[in-house]
Amino acid sequence: MSSGVAVEAARVVDAGDYRVTIGAGLRHDLGRLVAAAAPAHHYAVLTDDDVAPHYGAALQAGLTRHGRVTMHRMRAGEAHKTRETWARLTDELLDAGCGRDTTVVALGGGVVGDVAGFVAATYMRGVPVVQCPTSLLAMIDASVGGKTGVDTAAGKNLVGAFHAPAAVLIDVETLRTLPAAHLRAGLAEAIKHGAVADAAYFARVEALLPLVLAGEPAATLELVARSVEIKATIVRADVREAGLRKTLNFGHTIGHAIEQASGYSLLHGEAVAVGMVLEARLAERIGVAERGTAREIERVVRAARLPVARPESLGPAAVLAATRHDKKARGGAVAYALPARVGAMAGAERDWAIEVGDSLVLEVLA
Amino acid sequence: MSSGVAVEAARVVDAGDYRVTIGAGLRHDLGRLVAAAAPAHHYAVLTDDDVAPHYGAALQAGLTRHGRVTMHRMRAGEAHKTRETWARLTDELLDAGCGRDTTVVALGGGVVGDVAGFVAATYMRGVPVVQCPTSLLAMIDASVGGKTGVDTAAGKNLVGAFHAPAAVLIDVETLRTLPAAHLRAGLAEAIKHGAVADAAYFARVEALLPLVLAGEPAATLELVARSVEIKATIVRADVREAGLRKTLNFGHTIGHAIEQASGYSLLHGEAVAVGMVLEARLAERIGVAERGTAREIERVVRAARLPVARPESLGPAAVLAATRHDKKARGGAVAYALPARVGAMAGAERDWAIEVGDSLVLEVLA
DSSP, X not given: OOHHHHHHTOEEEEOSSSEEEXXXXXXXXXXXXXXXXXXXXXXXXXXXXXXXXXXXXXXXXXXXXXXXXXXXXXXXXXXXXXHHHHHHHHHHHHHTTOOSSEXXXXXXXXXXXXXXXXXXXXXXXXXXXXEEEOSHHIIIIITSXXXXXXXXXXXXXXXXXXXXXXXXXXEGGGGGGSOHXXXXXXXXXXXXXXXXHOHHHHHHHHHHXXXXXXXXXXXXXXXXXXXXXXXXXXXXXXXXXXXXXXXXXXXXXXXXXHHHHTTTOSXXXXXXXXXXXHHHHHHHHTTSSOTTHHHHHHHHHHHTTOOOSOOTXXXXXXXXXXXXXXXXXXXXXXXXXXXXXXXXXXXXXXXXXXXXXXXXXXXXXX | OOHHHHHXXXXXXXXXXXXXXXXXXXXXXXXXXXXXXXXXXXXXXEEETTTIIIIIHHHHHHHHTTSEEEEEEEOSSGGGOSHHHHHHHHHHHHHTTOOSSEEEEEEESHHHHHHHHHHHHHBTTOOOEEEEEOSHHIIIIITSSOEEEEEETTEEEEEEEEOOOSEEEEEXXXXXXXXXXXXXXXXXXXXXXXXXXXXXXXXXXXXXXXXXXXXXXXXXXHHHHHHHHXXXXXXXXXXXXXXGGGGGGTXXXXXXXXXXXXXXXXXXXXXXHHHHHHHHHHHHHTTSSOTTHHHHHHHHHHHTTOOOSOOTTSOHHHHHHHHTTOTTOBTTBOEEOOEEETTEESOGGGTTOEEOOHHHHHHHHO
């Protein structure tokens, strides 16, 4: 595919300080697009052992005409999203002689994007990062909004920084190499975008699901582009998550807790799928959501072949305990982003963060 | 001293997004001032083993009426300004149950301020920090400008973030407990402020030196306040160090290199003192500085009883090699902030960063 075709076919979403370009075949022109968005003397590509064999060499070759290029790999998976990986990659860049005139290129899924973004955020007090997400989750969620970070034993994303990318470059064709379970997990965030902000899109996601799971490019591009639009609109309105952006945490308080309590044996999207169903039930239980909201969400989650219940191996008390380490906890109480109905969130008058007592949460977890 | 007196006597400098309050006796009212600047449910005081015995208990007591307070200590000294210390302190805050509604309070010298600032910058993607500097260096340099970070084996401050404090609260009386060598080292930065931006202040620093070294409060307050003003003015104009702020790096390219090559056996200010003298000579040697500039700077550095020459144990080649890891290196070449004369910097047309070849640097180091 020629570079002209790749760029012509692309959709561009304005995310405020940067643009998200979504196309089919963009990877063939990625070096040029990265260099145009964040010109540098040195391009440090951060990727992982799963993604590098597919797309590493082509990106490296494409960047070589624009500057020095070095490749830096981490092991794949959430278990390696740690301060230790961040420190090792930072030291690799220092050893490679990267100065402030370096652009970090994140090539991979959400874990690579988060770690590489945090490396860039803290490298000599910040160098640019271009996000090139290759998983559905990273495309529609992690790559937009500037959140970067790593996990600790105490929980997910507890250490990190806001560091907006210079650009986000998405080639939906890279989803062909994504394992099916990860593709389904990414759909959880698309369902969330509909549930949180757009009932029409929620219905459209349900219709697109089988096509996206079958790898149909036009359907995938439509879903990614609309999800990115919704997320970018919310993030532009509230970069620092002081208010509206909290609505994107729907499903994530219980979701993170399940993910952590399971030792990350569930994928993030799988945990969020369960979290959305249970938090929607919680919302109905405390009377902020219309009756039937949880059932509707559960139906679409099931259609994506995602889990709808807490793993039996995790007791309700263990999950509840894990919610206490959530960043959204304030003054000891745990706050939730809860729906009013499909397409609209509750709690605007409470900054979109609704505190719920332990006994009610346990009831829903039981 | 009553709180009314402390606040009345204070000078306030506008640093853009935050204010720097400088007074004599402020520590007696510090808890209230911290809570007013950055109200939170939880106050996490980060300090070190040297400072805690002097000022820790009073701050803790003063904060207790405003929220939960926990104290977190690191060992004193640049050798402990590491990712390991940062990670340990972060984990202590997590274990203490600190949520996003936490204000970090940095109580100590430049090392504590840098580490605590970086903990705050990266804790749950950023919580407020109030800087309460207790060393002269931290008062007039490190606490203003939002630079935070830690060192790695490859060099100083290579990992970090820009994170502006919510407020800076300076009690010049805390300098009474500062060792004399550290007081002198701090004066290096005051000399730098004069050399970089204000010839009249440069002369005034020379006059104030003996009084400040003798612990005279009015002289100390004048020096701290004017240095903070100069630094705040420059930083407001260029927070991200894209241009003008680079002038504050005068003395720091060779200074950092000497500091690092010595294994941090020199104090930062001592290394910067040597760096200013040598870099001023370099500026004369390449013809950007007026003749006599280096001699004038050397005279005042000597008056502060600070070193003016490279330690004999460090060879010129070792120092030169260490400059290569400087963050200011671009495309392989090392850039310097060099004076035109006392009170004015050279290189405005080159973004205040002047590249100098190795042979000239070696000549000056020889």
